[in-house]
Amino acid sequence: GNSVTQMEGPVTLSEEAFLTINCTYTATGYPSLFWYVQYPGEGLQLLLKATKADDKGSNKGFEATYRKETTSFHLEKGSVQVSDSAVYFCALSEENYGQNFVFGPGTRLSVLP
Amino acid sequence: DGGITQSPKYLFRKEGQNVTLSCEQNLNHDAMYWYRQDPGQGLRLIYYSQIVNDFQKGDIAEGYSVSREKKESFPLTVTSAQKNPTAFYLCASSPGMGSYTFGSGTRLTVV
Numbered sequence: 001g002n003s004v005t006q007m008e009g010p011v012t013l014s015e016e017a018f019l020t021i022n023c024t025y026t027a028t029g030y031p032s033l034f035w036y037v038q039y040p041g042e043g044l045q046l047l048l049k050a051t052k053a054d055d056k057g058s059n060k061g062f063e064a065t066y067r068k069e070t071t072s073f074h075l076e077k078g079s080v081q082v083s084d085s086a087v088y089f090c091a092l093s094e095e096n097y098g099q100n101f102v103f104g105p106g107t108r109l110s111v112l113p
Numbered sequence: 114d115g116g117i118t119q120s121p122k123y124l125f126r127k128e129g130q131n132v133t134l135s136c137e138q139n140l141n142h143d144a145m146y147w148y149r150q151d152p153g154q155g156l157r158l159i160y161y162s163q164i165v166n167d168f169q170k171g172d173i174a175e176g177y178s179v180s181r182e183k184k185e186s187f188p189l190t191v192t193s194a195q196k197n198p199t200a201f202y203l204c205a206s207s208p209g210m211g212s213y214t215f216g217s218g219t220r221l222t223v224v
Contacts, residue, residue, distance in 0.1 A: 049212055106154075
């Protein structure tokens with residue numbers, strides 16, 4: 001079945017450091033890929049998405065490129081801020097799976113001033 | 114502005130009680146979902162509905178029930194059969210293809 005794997009957290013960085021959160025997936029067809037962010041005590045917000053191979057999603061300085069050859073969708077940001085501290089979820093959606101999302105376990109990011 | 118409203122934000126349940134969590138959306142989305150999130154863990158799908166008057170069990174449906182009488186509403190009842198209901202509950206909706214929109218969640222605590 002479909003699945004999403006994310007790097008284990010928590011990840012702790014200093015402000016202005018470079019961020020990478022790894023995400024790999026398994027899917028039977030051609031999924032769309034997403035990153036969601038969850039701030040403490042809140043629901044999930046869509047951060048970015050990509051719907052086909054080689055697409056790059058970007059938002060608020062975050063980027064991720066859909067790599068079909070490595071089945072990956074790693075999240076990157078060049079310079080993190082304290083306000084980026086949150087839990088990040090990688091997810092996929094596939095038509096053959098009834099469009100239901102499959103979420104990764106989440107990666108907690110803490111950015112220190 | 115369109116969105117999803119979950120209420121209440123905090124809910125306390127006594128042992129043996131049924132409680133109902135509300136989820137309302139004005140996005141005109143066909144599909145709606147309920148997830149459970151435990152501390153430090155990911156999301157687990159409880160129930161989903163892709164159309165009015167129809168719903169399917171997710172991965173952890175035991176002890177929960179839902180209804181979908183209106184497109185806008187997808188309430189979740191946590192029954193007394195759910196032995197460990199303390200968790201953060203998230204409702205989401207989707208137009209059928211594309212991204213999910215989430216509500217802000219309900220934190221349920223058994224007292």
